[in-house]
Amino acid sequence: MSAHNSLLRHPLLAAAIIAVVCWSGVALAENKQSVPDLLDLPALESRRAQQSLQLAVGRAGERLVAVGERGIVQLSDDGGHTWRQAKHVPVSVALTDVHFVSASHGWAVGHSGVVLHSADGGETWLRQLDGNQAAQIILKDARQRVASGGAGADNAVRSAEYLVKDGPDKPFLDVTFQSENHGYVVGAYGLALETRDGGKSWQSLVSNIPNPRGKHLYQVQIKDQQLLICGEQGALFRSMDGGSSFVEMTTPYSGTFFGALNLDGQGLLAFGLRGNAWRSLDDGASWQKAEVGQPVTLSAGLRLHDGSVLLADESGRLLRSTDNAQSFTTLPVQPGTGITGIVESADGALILSSAHGMARIEPDAIDLGVKP
């Protein structure tokens, strides 16, 4: 009788479900474990990768590579129209910056003192360094300096010991490479490291930078042998010898600089908190404030191929200057709030990383913005 089936199907189903649940309960109980550390947890292929917070974007040849929260790395081979997730990222920490020196070789840095390397254009990544190792390197360097009798080395050892004790709790905030071998990373509480062998080994730059209070270092720029690092409380450190020694430049602002750009000639533009963008044309001897309209934090900047200067603020405004950063005009685009990084794609579009994912701004939209 068909109607009997209506009675039978429920218990049969129920029994099957109960069996499966019991079985999986047993199976799972045997696998009881603690939640893996973010350093050991490969990034998940996320359903929400497209909408996730992206913190930086870079170029690997024609390819665009973006990095962001939860170890998510996204790649685009069509100029930022479509994105896909990288095949393998060995960590799930937030990645804060990415830099490629060629179509294949690039580095990404992030929280827990992570440095990742890719040799295949960002498809797969290997961990080269973590916060524990970084702290050990800095401690070792400080101890060597004590041995060689460097000034203030005792303090350096003490703070390096704290670094080790704290564990991998400090992020790297920026990475820049000059070549496949030579690069720099900087980060929170004055972290700064250099590699000359493509990330296989790292040397501490902490003691070279006059940063006794351990201000956060937000960005490192290279121009030939010249290194420029900006950070908290108006900090701007410059090295003319590839990082062996730094001097602190005098700046007119005591808030954080999140980035700095080299302008034409000896020009510099440092930008950061509450709409502060300061320009110096005389190597830092004198500074003028560039007018950006609103007191909103400037979070990213870029010099475009035509020499014009682009700044982005947290509210999602894009500002452009065609007069060497003297005056800025707001571009008539609305890419969304929380812009964190900008790069030019191969076809001249602007690619933005932001709190809501990636955005592409067509080249003609940019030109439109500066017409009178």
Added chain:
Amino acid sequence: MSYMPSMPADAVIADLNKFDQRSGTIAERLLFNNRLVIVAICLLTTLLLGYQALGLSLNAAYEKMIPTGHPYIVNFLENRKQLAGMGNTLRIAVEAKDGNIFDTEYLDTVRKLSDEVFLIPGVDRPYMKSLWAPAVRWTGVTEDGLDGGPVIPDDYDGSPQSIEQVRINVERSGEIGQLVAANYKSSIILVPLQEKIAETGQRIDYHALSQRIEQLRAKYESDKVAIHVTGFAKVVGDLIDGLMQVLVFFAAAIAICTAVLFWYTRCLRSTLLVVLCSMIAVVWLLGLLPTLGYELDPYSILVPFLVFAIGMSHGAQKMNGIMQDMGRGTHRLVAARYTFRRLFLAGMTALLADAVGFAVLMVIDIQVIQDLAVTASIGVAVLIFTNLVLLPILLSYTGVSPVAAQRSLKAELQEANDVAHKKHPFWAFLDLFTRRRWATIAVVLGLVLGVFGLTVSFQLKIGDTDPGAPELRADSRYNRDNAFMVSNYAASSDVFIVMVKTPQYACAHYSTLRAVDALDRELQQLPGVETTSSLAGLAKIANSGMNEGSLKWFEMPRSQEMLNAIITRAPREMFNQNCDLLTVYAYLKDHKADTLTSVVNTVEAFAAKYGTDNIRILNAAGNAGVEAATNIVVKKANTQMLFLVYAAVIALAFITFRSWRAVVCAVVPLMITSVLCEALMVWLNIGVKVATLPVIALGVGIGVDYALYVMTVTMAHLKVGMTLSEAYYRALIFTGKVVVLTGITLGIAVATWAWSPIKFQADMGILLAFMFVWNMLGALILLPALAHFLFRQQPVVARG
């Protein structure tokens, strides 16, 4: 079972003096020899209970509608005090129709409204939020660190500068999409409610609360301001409003049933008596409920309809019996006593059978359903007194109209003598189903329908399928308000809360938050989850905030000092005072069963994998969490209940018939109807939910009556050697009319609910009407057809 298998031919006694007052059972003598006393007692009882009924209240407490025994709900109830009333919150959106919220007049309205709402009893005031609440703050980054304050500044004076300040504060408050719509055209007053009013310890009267809200709505709504209200309490308030309208349907049901009965008997006085007794049953029921500490809720309000309709059909039988006896010339008192003799036991058995259907509902661990079962049982018990005792006694005074009595007798004689089946095409038609050809057609058709229904019923959904409050109609004010909320605010109206228990003061440990973060990540992977929020997520935001708002810091700090600093500023809905409970919120796209199941399973799997004694991950709170648990219980209960109700019905049928063949004939049509009812639910997009659980139990419990009536008489006649056709025809003459009458009155009484503003009542009405009518048809068509195949080869020979 209204007609006993073999009716003894009672002597016709026209003169009361010739009647032996001492004949009959003790009960009969006790009742009929003291008629006045009985009537007086009933009158007194009616007055007393009628007075009691005035104290009957309509309510629907939150806890009564949820399965309090389910582990998820146990978890929820254990922790609910710590959960900032998340289970039960009113949201009042104040919309600026033209312009935006940055307007003196608008802000003033919000202030006045929230001040008035603040005073409503039962509001959990410390957790109340609005633009004006001191707890609603902005934070900002300066060169010196963090700055912050209430969104509406302490020195607010309504000046353009103040308004501008409010705008800036709102923008940096993080409340956009939460308390303030992204288009700045509305803001929310969030009103958490207590389960019991703290001052008085009484339960919240949702109806009064809802009315108060409606008053405020009327007071503050204008051509500039619109007010939208959502939340469980408002749903219940609107439900109770809807219940008031149910009274209209009750009146309609009474009118229609009376008309049907009068058409059947053509005797006004006895028709009115039957209606009166059924009404008395309803009054007693309504009086007994408050006396026994029960209330009417949106579910149990349907019981009076059923009791009335059942009363009508039983009353009709009594009336019928007395009418036939009087038609033969028996005195009305004797006729009443004869009828009582014949039918009291049968009627009681039938009512007990109904009660079995209701009693089965007691196994469901949801109090409204249990209350429904109790209410219905009381109603049926009351009917034994009013319609099996009081009605015959009253009829013994009034008698029936002689014309109607003659008419009844004439019809009976005609039908009984008409063995050739010529004069009654309807009965003759039904009789065809005892013959091979029609029986085959009926059985094949039944089989086809059964298979079809079964196939369709596999798509039967669990839980609610419509957006918003499915209790109410899609175009109701409430659901329009809900649509406004969903389209203007980020947080969906379907919130699933996972509770994470830790040792005291360990809620902000990095290891705890790591687990919560991992859970967040898994939940975010689900297609049904729009977004999540938890202390882990908050720690990321706060870490960024403590580093000058730089998004590069959007990660959970590993440093415990940092986490401790964050938790001191964290909003209280994320963790409790003792710091041993964290709440993880998942905002869902909808509350469809699949969505809820995916969340439940994800959390369970995560808990199984990573849960420890120090980090216990528990389902589930929030409306979606409660609904998930309810779905689980309802799904289980649906199966369980089908089993029990059929086990009970089969047992009852077996006891009555002592023949498995007869049991098959009686039960199979019911099963096909049950399956078709599920198919109908699929077709009408009605999911299995609290409201539909009672339908099948009631439908089957009452529906089996028909089969019992028909089968009993048929079997009796088969036993004396008649053919199936003859036996069935006799059964039709004795009971056919009553079966049809019962089916129609019950069907009509419940079908009136289809016009209820309450969606689930309409659903129940449609489904129950379907079941009552199809069960009737099953008993009249499929039963003889099955009997044809089961009894044909083995005619039952009279034993002894």
